[in-house]
Each structure stands twice: as C-alpha cells, then as structure tokens.
Amino acid sequence: MKSAVLVFPGINREHDMARALRLCAGSDTAMVWHTETALPDGTDLVVLPGGFSYGDYLRCGAIAARAPVMDAVRAHAAKGGLVLGVCNGFQILCEAGLLPGVLMRNAGLKFICKDAFIRVERADTPFTRGYKAGQVIRVPVAHGEGNYMADSETIARLEGEGRIVFRYTTPDGALSPEWNMNGSIYAIAGILNERGNVLGMMPHPENHVEATMGCTDGRGLFAGLGQQFAA
Numbered sequence: 436m437k438s439a440v441l442v443f444p445g446i447n448r449e450h451d452m453a454r455a456l457r458l459c460a461g462s463d464t465a466m467v468w469h470t471e472t473a474l475p476d477g478t479d480l481v482v483l484p485g486g487f488s489y490g491d492y493l494r495c496g497a498i499a500a501r502a503p504v505m506d507a508v509r510a511h512a513a514k515g516g517l518v519l520g521v522c523n524g525f526q527i528l529c530e531a532g533l534l535p536g537v538l539m540r541n542a543g544l545k546f547i548c549k550d551a552f553i554r555v556e557r558a559d560t561p562f563t564r565g566y567k568a569g570q571v572i573r574v575p576v577a578h579g580e581g582n583y584m585a586d587s588e589t590i591a592r593l594e595g596e597g598r599i600v601f602r603y604t605t606p607d608g609a610l611s612p613e614w615n616m617n618g619s620i621y622a623i624a625g626i627l628n629e630r631g632n633v634l635g636m637m638p639h640p641e642n643h644v645e646a647t648m649g650c651t652d653g654r655g656l657f658a659g660l661g662q663q664f665a666a
C-alpha cells in the first residue's frame with residue numbers, strides 16, 4: 436500500500452500516523468505538504484492526520500480545507516481512492532465538503548483528552564476489515580470540537596445507508612450519554628461518504644498501535660487497510 440500523509444501548518448499527529456501506517460500496514464508512506472498540487476504517483480490512501488491546523492481558527496479545519504492540496508484529494512476521492520481523516524483530519528474533510536455535517540464544540544465546552552470506547556458498526560468497509568462488526572475498541576480522543584452534528588435528513592441517510600461506522604459506547608458496547616463524551620448526535624464517532632471510500636473519525640487509532648502505548652486496539656484499522664493492497 437502506498438500512503439500519503441498530508442501536513443498542514445499546526446498539524447501534530449503526522450508522525451504518529453506515518454509510524455502506524457508503516458508498522459501495522461507495511462505502507463510505503465510519504466509526507467505531503469499542504470501547498471502541493473499533486474499526490475505522489477500510485478497513492479492508494481490519503482490520510483489527513485490530527486492536530487491544530489492554522490491554530491483552529493476560524494473553525495477547526497476551515498482554513499486547511501481550502502489548501503492547494505485539497506483539489507488533489509478531491510480528485511483522488513472522485514476516482515474511488517481511499518481517504519482517511521482522523522480528528523482534525525475529520526474536521527477538514529467536513530469543512531471541505533468531502534463528508535457531510537460539522538464538528539461543533541464539545542457539549543461540555545471543554546477540551547477532552549482520554550480514552551474512548553467505540554463500537555465498530557461495520558466491518559465490511561475498506562477501513563474496518565481488521566475488526567468484527569459489534570467489536571468495541573479502546574482508542575484515545577483529544578479534541579475540543581468533536582461534537583458531530585448534521586441536519587435530520589443527513590442523519591437519517593447516514594443511518595439508513597449504514598454510513599455510521601463508529602459510535603461512542605460503554606466498554607461493553609452499550610449506548611450511554613455518559614460515554615458519548617462530546618455529545619455527538621447518535622453517538623457518532625466516525626462516518627463514511629456515500630461511495631464508502633472516505634472515512635472520518637474523531638478518535639485516534641494511530642495512538643493505540645504498540646504495547647508501549649498501553650493498548651493495540653487501533654492496529655486493526657491499519658492492518659485491515661494494508662491487507663487489501665497486499666499482493
């Protein structure tokens with residue numbers, strides 16, 4: 436698999452992401468600066484990592500969504516290429532119109548940095564083949580604007596079309612407002628675009644991939660992606 440990790444000013448998880456891709460997916464991984472107008476030849480997966488692009492002004496991801504490289508990302512998605520956005524990357528994909536909805540300030544108006552439990556709603560997407568449907572994984576969150584919201588028609592479509600891929604749950608996989616720490620509608624932690632090739636998620640799977648991190652639940656996402664491109 437050949438991956439391109441996009442780097443915008445203020446992003447801070449790009450190296451964590453590149454390490455996870457190399458370690459768990461054996462991916463040939465390039466770092467791509469936001470001013471580039473093309474992706475490296477043969478890119479299979481584009482990743483928008485987490486962080487604080489442009490200091491989170493005006494809204495998280497709003498400025499990065501207008502970077503020159505985003506036209507190449509749009510073209511890659513339009514021809515069916517895979518795109519993964521994590522945390523700030525998810526915010527950028529929403530701001531760019533590649534995913535529906537918005538990420539608002541957390542319901543409690545505080546930055547939240549802790550482990551979340553998320554239920555894998557679908558294991559038949561290109562991003563979740565390393566998991567079983569219904570599996571609960573522990574993955575950290577670190578965000579101030581992770582409260583997913585969309586109009587009711589969009590939410591009904593996401594639900595009806597099986598595009599809600601991850602939800603915040605209890606460690607046992609039950610829905611509970613207490614464990615939906617940012618207040619996202621329908622406890623949404625990750626969604627797919629209509630075609631199923633663009634995934635945005637708030638928690639950070641790249642930060643739970645090695646025993647020294649205390650948990651390896653994030654490995655499945657990268658390993659599952661890598662397997663699809665294995666010879």
Ligand SMILES: NC(=O)CC[C@H](N)C(=O)O
Binds near residue numbers: 486495578580
């Ligand atoms: N870890 C991150 O990607 C941070 C996301 C974003 N800047 C927020 O605070 O909501």
